Amino acid sequence: MSDSFVLVINSGSSSLKFAVIDSQSGEAVLSGLGECFGLADARMSWKFNGQKSEIAVEGEENHHKLAIGKLVGLTEELGLASNIVAIGHRIVHGGEKFTKTVRIDEAVTAEIEKLADLAPLHNPAGAIGIRAAIEAFPALPQFAVFDTAFHQTMPEKAFTGAIASELYSEYGIRRYGFHGTSHYFVSREAAKMLNKPVEESSFISVHLGNGASVCAISNGNSVDTSMGFTPLSGLMMGTRCGDLDPGIIEFLMKKGWSQEKVFETLNKKSGFLGVSGITSDARGVLEAMEDGHEGAKLAFEVFTYRVAKYIGSYLIPLDHLDAVIFTGGIGENSLPIRREIMRNLKLLGFVEDEKGNEAARFGAAGIIGNSELLGAVALVVPTNEEFVIAQQSVELL
Template sequence: MSNSFVLVINSGSSSLKFAIIDSVTGDAMVSGLGECFGTPQASMSWKFEGNKTEEAVNTSENHHQYAISRLVDLVEQWGYNDKLVAVGHRIVHGGEKFTSTVRIDQSVLAEIENLADLAPLHNPAGATGIRAAITAFPVLPQFAVFDTAFHQTMPKKAFTGGIAKELYTEYGIRRYGFHGTSHYYVSREAAKMLSKDVNECSFISVHLGNGASVCAINNGNSVDTSMGFTPLAGLMMGTRSGDLDPGIIEFLMKKGWSQEQVFETLNKKSGFLGVSGLTSDARGILEAMENGHEGAKLAFEVFTYRVAKFIGSYLIPLDHLDAIIFTGGIGENSLPIRSEILSNLKLLGFIEDKTANADARFGASGTIATSELLNAVAMVIPTNEEFVIAQQSVELL
């Protein structure tokens, strides 16, 4: 195939990320973001050949529709009009229906919309992005890559909740997991770095960003993951609480809290922001901690302790451990957070290489710790979810 460029679209409820990816090298030829859709502050920005451009989106038209129609003009302006071979869409929830990337047709689109109950903020936005892209690029094949697909190899004992089975059979309530494309990508890259077949490798993949999750990968397959029925479960995150006693929800509602107040707090006012009382950003937490802010220090300790606890528990489903992989914005860049997590894993024998840990930041990968006890390493690998979407789209062509 002479051309290997894929337009990758990630449509959120009030945003639209896009990139033109070389599906062979993984390089982003163009990357951009539309944000604050539905508000007067709506804007689009993009980076092409090292130059960044930003413009306001002032239109009464649907902002997602406008952004993609604007993309059509830009694609032509950038000279990629005849070079694109496909459009790949990141879709958050595939339920149990979608276990791998699929080519989009009307039945697939309808199923994505049917799964809106499981991801009410994300799947309708993803469907909007697909419809707009089909209108804008009617000749190009379109593909859906699902966040949940990689985790469909989890055994029943890992995805089944300790609840009445009718809740699963009637409503599909189970552990689904997210960040699948990220965990998939870094596990394949880690196998290459170790010069091993990924199907013989076992990893604990730690994706730390504003959203965060841990995944146990045995012989190349996801066998457990920390996010659950929704992305609210598992680790404490930027604004999400992570795991908590469900009895707290009943307690707060008896105190007069509405359902909306409870879940607004758990999703948007908890995590780093809630515990610190200051910020949801890990960089702000570290800066405030250095200045003696007690709330920031506690947020740092809670976060790193919980990550280490999950890592320790995820040895259980593995045959052996080849590596712990740190990725995501925090996992790739935050030296103090990685160091603290590793220090919490001392019983597993991990000894940090402080120089290597300092070097493996800002786009650089590398091994940052070793455990003779487990014959394993800890490594940093920058994730590239767009590359996975582009690759899998081209593979299906």
């Protein structure tokens, strides 16, 4: 264990995830969650040395500030405070302004707030977390790591929408992409596993969780990705619809649906939940499918088909393929979903390694299949976004 830790903060609209990360090993020394902010039962829970604890966050408002205040006391009580050298904030949207990790000052915070139009649920919350952390830890340098930054290497042909050009010039409407820290991390780890420089590698990274995205990575750079202007596009997800004919929005509004109802449905009542009719959780879908539930079976088929379809299409921006990388909660753990995706990739020559697929779960990395046709493998690489935030914060120190 090193003697330099980074406190990583991920501030949501009604929550606050935090972790104290060893900047060399990537180990989470302390991890926790503040939730139900804005409600009477706001609380914080954390895990340290295998022990779980929970406290209430009392007070009628400013729960982010109150929680970070409690976090100061917690790091001191656990003997971690003296080794924390920086604070890293996960910020969802950096627009075109932020193409890499930056040290936070008032101008950076104000710019993050200005980008709220692009991420109305996330960026204002991120700025609240930053301001509270600066007040609570005034002596520590603080850094912002952006979900969108990794994708700023996409060529213009990949990020440009087929829409009137003034929509881009006036409103910044284009493909931005998300999950950048995850795609960045697993591509570097995959290159190490294959003993090949990342600058000479080509990957298709498949992050499958409650949110899901695919990224084509050429020579270490993102060249295309499935999420777009918002995280709603691309793959089917836990509750998000993914790609959808925009004419459906107009159709529903003509039927009397409000704008709020349309987007509430597309964001929170679609995906696994919408198709299965029972749950947004992939594990629940698989269990129901085994019990013969038709909606669950269809959700499984739609999801795995769409993932495979994106993988196939993302061969286009690459000049060769070294590996398809599975990561995220579903990608790292769900053997049946990975198996079905590879079956759908049979025309590309992929064959499952059954023993490898069974072994590469619950934190274990490994090869789970290969394609002699493409000279590529299918890999599982557990992601560690907090480590990326910690590493990049320390590098900027």
